[in-house]
Amino acid sequence: MTKTDQPIADVNSSYCKSKEKSIFFIGAGNVATHLSHALLRAGYKIKGVYSRTASSAQTLGDTLGCFWTINIEELLEADIYILSIKDSVLEELLSKVILVYPQAIFVHTAGSIPMSIFHGKVNKYGIFYPMQTFSKKRAVLFDNIPIFVESSDNEVAQILFSMAQSISSQVNFLDSDRRLRLHLASVLACNFANHCYTLAAQEMEKVGLPFEYLLPLIDETAKKVHELSPREAQTGPAVRYDQNVINKQLSLISETIKRDIYKMMSLSIHQNLHD
Secondary structure (H helix, E strand, C coil): CCHHHCCHHHCCHHHCCHHHCEEEEECCCHHHHHHHHHHHHCCCEEEEEECCCHHHHHHHHHHHCCEEECCHHHCCCCCEEEECCCHHHHHHHHHHHCCCCCCCEEEECCCCCCHHHHCCCCCEEEEEEECCCCECCECCCHHHCCEEEEECCHHHHHHHHHHHHCCCCCEEECCHHHHHHHHHHHHHHHHHHHHHHHHHHHHHHHCCCCHHHHHHHHHHHHHHCCCCCHHHHCCCCCCCCCHHHHHHHHCCCCCHHHHHHHHHHHHHHHHHHHC
């Protein structure tokens, strides 16, 4: 059994006093904002915040009551550095952050970046991936948010697991390969579904109807998959591939990309249910 498959019951979160560890956040976006506040409420010491954007760094730093900066050279020494930034700049910033205090634990929060990004660069590292959609203007409760942890060694596993357990009741170890697949699934279930809401809102706007009319439908669709599998909950003209309805609706769509999405989605629904 690998450490990433280790049952939660085998983890003794009292093994280390993780709340005594100081944390420095690299990034001040949606995930960093919510996660830093959750850890602060749990009793952790947030030592500082770095962001390339002064307004973002200052806003988060001030609300946390901690040091903030836009200069990597000004980072303070901390026990744990949490990199919560765009995937495209993670490796670049990591190479600079590790120069501040190489003995620290370095963690990223990305769903799609493997833990191997740390290999050969630092000795202690890990993943702290809260699987949820975050927006700065909307509060979320961390208690039921699944957090997935991966680590370089057992000591780091204990620290990260204890930290995750202090803010969430759903904490699991997960290796990078499965986390990548999980992230793909979350994009399909969240980001793609939300984009469909956007497309639907555009169609409503064309005839002067409020998007709010769709909310009971959206809510019921989400509730159903708590009791039925997504496959069992599927309804609509694509299930039986009703070409009369499908063609009539396609005739209402003027945008090429939206028409293609409708066609491919309908075909995917039908084929998935009849394979």
